[in-house]
Amino acid sequence: MRTPDKLPVVVGVNGTAAGLAAVRLGAREAVARGHPLRVVHVFQWPSPHHPHHDKRDYASARHDAGRIVAEAVAAATRGTPGVRVTGQLIDGQPVRVLLQQSRTADMIILGDDDLATLQRLPIEAVLMQTVSRARCPVVVARGLRPPVGPLLAAVDGSPASLHALQHAAFEARRRSLAIEVAHVVKESGRAAQAAGRRLLEAAVAAVPELPSPRTRLLIGDPAIALVRSSRHARMVIVGPRGAGGSALLGAVAEELLRRCACPTVFVHGTTALDRWSPGTVPSAGSLAG
Secondary structure: OOOHHHOOEEEEOOOOHHHHHHHHHHHHHHHHHOOOEEEEEEEOOOOOOOOOOOHHHHHHHHHHHHHHHHHHHHHHHHHOOOOOEEEEEEEOOHHHHHHHHHOOOOEEEEEOOOHHHOOOOOOOOHHHHHHHHOOOOEEEEOOOOOOOOOEEEEOOOOHHHHHHHHHHHHHHHHHOOOEEEEEEEOOOOHHHHHHHHHHHHHHHHHOOOOOOOEEEEEEOOHHHHHHHHHOOOOEEEEOOOOOOOOOOOOHHHHHHHHHOOOOEEEOOOOOHHHHOOOOOOOOHHHHHO
């Protein structure tokens, strides 16, 4: 039986360069954690009633899908010696399969697929649904090179952002990296800045396992400020929904999903957070005072 501390790092691939970037990141993360890597491609063939259904093409389409998995597994092995990797070709709907995978994964990693070129991500998109509904942290990979810089955790006083801060504390300690805790206020007045500093102090105090955090109070539009700060970060860690309690992604999280300049971790009430005892995250109200 697989023990909880050996849950796999799951990477979803779709045959794109972004998917291969996710595989490379996933291989590094799996080896660093001592966990196995599972590469997954979801094969969805049109139903018999679909206008593009053609039985003659099924075998070749499934063969091509198998090649996507094989190439991704080879990329992981070639780029990260020592990685324990398996590949799976799974029939089904991509969102449903990835959400099922998230129940028994340490994290899910997906490629960004040129998100920055979109004005708005469709609500039914695989990335949108997985990032907002997964049961484990979801990492969106960016680019080809391993990033440098500190971990950046954004907080807004919501319980979701404190879950993300706990995850950030674990990652900072595991990686022996500096961590910055950021909060954005929209106005530059003294009262707004004082309230922002109080929120930062309360967030840091609520997560005592943070290793020597540096706090940053940013001013302006939260999404723009955090995207700008991500250019100098190794990884950005956030909750998928902010203080407004959006049904799927909060507005800031959605903009980070589209435009963040480094790998972005969206943290849920998760497998990873089982490392902490329950009841350690204060309510949003206790941070706002």
